[in-house]
Amino acid sequence: MTEPQLQTETAARPADDATRIVYCRCAYAQVVPVAVKDAVLAGLAAAGRGFEMVPDLCEMAARRDPHLAELARGDRPLRIVACWPRAVQGLFTLADAPLPKQGVEILNMRTDTAETVLAGVLAAPEGAGS
């Protein structure tokens, strides 16, 4: 059988996975509406593409999780589905992994509907198909 493709982060990727998606569950608090985060997760799960999920960006930032630095390195466009952009940027900075000014979009599940968030996160990247 073909073995799973566990490759290093320099591996080539399919074009449709060029944009990296990170979903934050905000699992340690009840500040993101459960209906929104569940619907967004269901939409992403049904979208048929790879994505990453973290239990809680706050908890990762406090641990200065090395994965945040890897995400912030900016080698690929990044879409973060979490909460207020100001807070998300601050969390990455706190973890010594400031987000690049270009190539990062933050979608807010605290205020936006699941439909709005999904439309934003699954939209074709700017310039795609042109």
Place this chain on the structure above:
Amino acid sequence: MIAEALLPPRVIVYEGAGATPLAATDRAGLFASLLDRGYAVTRAGAGAADLQAGGAMIVIGCFPDGPPAVSDTSGRCEVLVRDVTGLSVAETVAAVEEARGERRMNRPPEASTVANGPVANTAETWKPWFPVIDTARCTNCMQCLSFCLFDVYGVAGDQTLRVENPSNCKVNCPACSRVCPEVAIMFPKYHAGPIDGGPVAEADVHREKMKVDISALLGGDIYAKLRERSADAKARFSKERSADQALAERRRCLTKLADAAQIPREVLDALPSPEEIQRRVEAAAARASAAKEAAGAAAVGRST
């Protein structure tokens, strides 16, 4: 500081070549169940999954020919593979938990536990509550560093403010954000803006400056006020000789102050002795002052 040893295993849900896709109806529920137990999860479809920088990765999938032998040749992390063919969501989660074994990790509280009140704050049930600095707003005035008694704040090498010890912060206490005149301190798990990271309106800035003024009216130094009230109470209680009355009075005296700064009662109850408060305040003020002086000297050096 939260120990790096508590890095949770990353679960790779593999549905690419050599595996049968999970049932579509189970996928989102499985993701949610793993996340709510504190696991990071990657859905690796046709694409590849990055290796974790350390710790362990648990690869799950439906492998018709049995689980493949997978290892990280770089030796950065341990890779465990589990075949979850035919398992329900609950059974799959159980298989992940079994694979995790004795590895320690921080865990979110279960919904039923939250409903029953606060959870004991240990290394493995820590609620990530701590201040986050909006560097675009922060002026490095160091008021928060002077204010905090718990060494949450520190100074970075470039003499800017830094959240050094997030896990020292007192859960649900946003008091330092109330002393920031620039509304630059956020608590992302706070229930309302702008402290939660929401947009800052001009009115918010005005209101925060007013709150600083109010704290000044309380006596110039909020901790001086705490000490004074504590000393008053101690004098009264030494006559009354009742520990219960002492506690009740202490609480009554501090209620107004707690309301003004939104300091939870548990934090006030846990405050150290007046002498220790004094020592910590002086230490924090000295650090803040040193950082400002060093930053000033560096600025002069750059301009000459």
